[in-house]
Amino acid sequence: MIKLGLRDARSHFSRFVMSIIAIALGVAFVVGSFCFREMLNNQVSEMLSTNADADVYVRGTVKNTDDSSTSLSSSSDYNLISDSLIDTASHVEGVSGTSPLYTVSGLVLVGKDGNAVATTGAPTLATGFSSKDSWRSVTFTSGTYAKNSSELALDSYAASRAGLKVGDSTTLVYPTGPAKVKVVGVFSTKSSQAGAIILGIDESGAKALYQQTSGSTTKIDEIGLYGNANHGNALTQQQQQQLADKVNAAIPSGSKATAITGDEMRAEKTKSTQDSLGFIQPMILIFALIALFVGSFIIANTFSMIVRESMRGYALLRSVGASPSQVFLTVVIQAIVLGVVGSGIGIGLGWGMIKLIVYGISQSGSTLTGSSNPTVPDMIVGVIVGVAVSLIGAALPARHASLAPPLQAMNETVNPEKPTRVRGILGFAMIVFGVGFWCLSWILSNDGKQTPWDWLNSTNPAISLGIGAALILLGTIVMAPAIVQPVSRILGWIPSLAFPVTGRLASRNLARSKRRTANTAAALFVGVAIVSCLGVMASSVNASVSGIIESGIKADFAVLANGGMGRIPQQGIDAMKKVKGVKSISSIAYMMDISYPGTTDKPTTYMAQPSLFTDVYDPVDTAGNAKQAMDKGQLVVSKSVADDNDWQVGQSISVKSAQGTEKLTIGAISDNSIFSGSIYVNQETAAKLTTESTRFIAQAYVKADAGQNLKNLKADLIKAVKPYYVISVMTKDEYKSSISSMVNQVLLILNALLALSILIAIFGIVNTLALSVSERTKEIGLLRAIGAGRGQIRGMIAIEASMISVFGTILGLIVGTAAGVVIRRLYASQGLTELNIPVGELVGFVILAILVGMITSLPPARKALKVPVLNAVASE
Numbered sequence: 001m002i003k004l005g006l007r008d009a010r011s012h013f014s015r016f017v018m019s020i021i022a023i024a025l026g027v028a029f030v031v032g033s034f035c036f037r038e039m040l041n042n043q044v045s046e047m048l049s050t051n052a053d054a055d056v057y058v059r060g061t062v063k064n065t066d067d068s069s070t071s072l073s074s075s076s077d078y079n080l081i082s083d084s085l086i087d088t089a090s091h092v093e094g095v096s097g098t099s100p101l102y103t104v105s106g107l108v109l110v111g112k113d114g115n116a117v118a119t120t121g122a123p124t125l126a127t128g129f130s131s132k133d134s135w136r137s138v139t140f141t142s143g144t145y146a147k148n149s150s151e152l153a154l155d156s157y158a159a160s161r162a163g164l165k166v167g168d169s170t171t172l173v174y175p176t177g178p179a180k181v182k183v184v185g186v187f188s189t190k191s192s193q194a195g196a197i198i199l200g201i202d203e204s205g206a207k208a209l210y211q212q213t214s215g216s217t218t219k220i221d222e223i224g225l226y227g228n229a230n231h232g233n234a235l236t237q238q239q240q241q242q243l244a245d246k247v248n249a250a251i252p253s254g255s256k257a258t259a260i261t262g263d264e265m266r267a268e269k270t271k272s273t274q275d276s277l278g279f280i281q282p283m284i285l286i287f288a289l290i291a292l293f294v295g296s297f298i299i300a301n302t303f304s305m306i307v308r309e310s311m312r313g314y315a316l317l318r319s320v321g322a323s324p325s326q327v328f329l330t331v332v333i334q335a336i337v338l339g340v341v342g343s344g345i346g347i348g349l350g351w352g353m354i355k356l357i358v359y360g361i362s363q364s365g366s367t368l369t370g371s372s373n374p375t376v377p378d379m380i381v382g383v384i385v386g387v388a389v390s391l392i393g394a395a396l397p398a399r400h401a402s403l404a405p406p407l408q409a410m411n412e413t414v415n416p417e418k419p420t421r422v423r424g425i426l427g428f429a430m431i432v433f434g435v436g437f438w439c440l441s442w443i444l445s446n447d448g449k450q451t452p453w454d455w456l457n458s459t460n461p462a463i464s465l466g467i468g469a470a471l472i473l474l475g476t477i478v479m480a481p482a483i484v485q486p487v488s489r490i491l492g493w494i495p496s497l498a499f500p501v502t503g504r505l506a507s508r509n510l511a512r513s514k515r516r517t518a519n520t521a522a523a524l525f526v527g528v529a530i531v532s533c534l535g536v537m538a539s540s541v542n543a544s545v546s547g548i549i550e551s552g553i554k555a556d557f558a559v560l561a562n563g564g565m566g567r568i569p570q571q572g573i574d575a576m577k578k579v580k581g582v583k584s585i586s587s588i589a590y591m592m593d594i595s596y597p598g599t600t601d602k603p604t605t606y607m608a609q610p611s612l613f614t615d616v617y618d619p620v621d622t623a624g625n626a627k628q629a630m631d632k633g634q635l636v637v638s639k640s641v642a643d644d645n646d647w648q649v650g651q652s653i654s655v656k657s658a659q660g661t662e663k664l665t666i667g668a669i670s671d672n673s674i675f676s677g678s679i680y681v682n683q684e685t686a687a688k689l690t691t692e693s694t695r696f697i698a699q700a701y702v703k704a705d706a707g708q709n710l711k712n713l714k715a716d717l718i719k720a721v722k723p724y725y726v727i728s729v730m731t732k733d734e735y736k737s738s739i740s741s742m743v744n745q746v747l748l749i750l751n752a753l754l755a756l757s758i759l760i761a762i763f764g765i766v767n768t769l770a771l772s773v774s775e776r777t778k779e780i781g782l783l784r785a786i787g788a789g790r791g792q793i794r795g796m797i798a799i800e801a802s803m804i805s806v807f808g809t810i811l812g813l814i815v816g817t818a819a820g821v822v823i824r825r826l827y828a829s830q831g832l833t834e835l836n837i838p839v840g841e842l843v844g845f846v847i848l849a850i851l852v853g854m855i856t857s858l859p860p861a862r863k864a865l866k867v868p869v870l871n872a873v874a875s876e
Helices: 002-011 013-051 084-090 156-162 203-214 237-250 262-276 280-319 324-363 376-403 406-410 421-444 461-491 493-498 500-512 514-552 570-577 626-631 639-645 683-689 710-724 732-775 777-785 790-826 839-856 858-866 869-874
Strands: 056-060 095-098 103-105 124-128 138-143 151-155 169-174 177-189 197-201 222-227 257-261 557-561 582-591 604-607 621-624 635-638 652-657 660-670 678-681 695-704 727-731
Touching (some): 013 262, 013 324, 056 237, 056 262, 084 222, 151 156, 156 177, 156 197, 177 570, 177 710, 197 203, 280 324, 280 376, 280 732, 324 376, 421 790, 461 493, 461 500, 461 514, 461 790, 493 500, 493 790, 500 790, 514 732, 514 839, 557 570, 570 695, 570 710, 582 683, 626 635, 626 660, 635 639, 639 660, 660 683, 678 683, 695 710, 710 727, 727 732, 732 777, 732 790, 732 839, 732 858, 777 790, 777 869, 790 858
Parallel strands (some): 124 197, 635 660
Antiparallel strands (some): 056 222, 056 257, 095 222, 103 124, 138 177, 151 197, 169 177, 557 695, 582 604, 582 695, 635 678, 652 660
């Protein structure tokens, strides 16, 4: 039976082509996700072996939690330690020096062309090192270390991006403003830095910057130590442990510090970084699973038709003594061959896809050197996934082949298709239950207090949303065969009027094979449903943002930081205040290390001026008055934060900071969506909680004097901030456009990934039509024999394909749009205040579906017309 299965697989191989493509594309994403994750892991390991290359590290002993973290600027997962331990550890026998101790972000390098050097998501990091406290993994290609604040060393990538060389003068923008510096050295590191800009500054400057951003002059993240036991080279693991033991003996008790080996520290940091990047692989795998789910419909259709055509052969096998399990095995063997071939191609595609991504990233400036080759386990997983999907798709047809009575199977070609009424009822019931869960999520989103049951009120509405979505998705797929006939009549109405013969034939052909038509449409339905849901969400986000900015912001200009800095120098704010025609500038400064003990969420705290609530925001005060609260030094709390914590105006709450704990009074609760999840304090209150160095201006708003020419004023503002390089001045329309652009970029990436499932669905239409044409060879021959022209045959097949495409697309649009509406309602309190359904985009999907149907019909039509009429009529 195995030989028979292999022979059948060889004879049916041409019919497996589309199924092989579907499996290959899905497996490519699965293998690619593993390769990408491993490449990132390897890249992180390489970078940490370079950037954390000390032999021994002294770090804290208390693991940070969300509430115990001492500094948002800290890169350590443990408590900060006293910097007095630097001197203690440096005098331990066997220690030859320290590694770079202070690394900070938030600086911007200005290139030779006078523009800030921007990166594609990678940070700009400044680290202090010298000939005394060197960096073992650094080699200077020219020049030397920076010795004072007016000097700067660059890594080779930064020098190339900036167009700078030793001896050039440039500008370095600090959080406090720009400063002139001279490039005194260019160095290279042992591994690539994945597009990061690495700056070498003098140690005292790095220490001062670190202290400014951490808010502490006596604490440090960790201390890296180099040993001298291996002639200046990295110590062995045993030597590292011996040196760590000596350092631990010298550390005073009660220091909350311990010495660990460099290998242990690198392993900790590698795991922490890799875990933080772990979301990437599951995200890719989700789209891979969607693609494989869609591909399973193609496989099921393929095997259904192969089994249908081979039923007489299977009946003959049964009549000569073959058992049902042996017949089942012959089909399973074909599925395994299909899965193995598709998986093999998919592994190659996945490998090539990652190589292409790495090349594209390197072309954008972020060189990645981590290995991206698939490992043996990756390839095994790919084959298992491909074979499993193939077996799942072939299971029902194989079962049908093995269990059909021989006498019935002998006459399989004239047996009518099984009734679909039960499937219709079951699918409809699933949809009803799914809608019920959606209604429940809608009710629970109203503060979760809308039902008599407390246990239900505390349930996350997203859970109910997900269950409802799964039920509706599966219910639609189950019910689809039952609605093919009425839908084909509706969709075939216009074609039947325009093309009486071919239109009616196409409509009847679809209704004859309800399950096949439904399976093919379902493959397209899944992809379109997700894409249309994302489209509604993106459109609603853009409309909500536009509405919030338009109605919630009264200022004329928004001021943001560009160049990846995220901080606006105070000097830039001061410069804009001097511009003629400016009524007020309201800056919003983010405050580090502020927490509210006992809160259920983590509200963000900002320092602002009272003018924020008169000239900028239009607060919808639900209690108290925002401006008066700011004037009195009280808290202005967003309604979402107040509701989550049951806070009321006049209530005194604890506010914890690096400076200690203060008791502050809530002066106002406001419902403006633009600062949902935030708390505002004035400058005097902020000074009690943070130092000047532990808060930074994140954004600002400019209100113009009445009657000012805004175009001219914008030009004057841009001129005023030009010397600070990192400040962007935007009108309200430009501000809205920038936010919409970010939303659209995310949507573009998601749609690009989902395009894979839609592409597979399109292949499914081609596959179904090709197999259908092969099945109807004699019928098409008879139509041609009685006078049907080539154009009519092409038209009939094109109408069939278009109707299948439109059927799947409309189902997807209905379910996807409904899901988008429910999700929007669920997150209305978090800023999604506007529902906007992109009708033009959805209509475009339907038009595109018709075009897709027409294009996909070309290969099957060509195949149908290639067969001579007499041969087609004689076909069995």
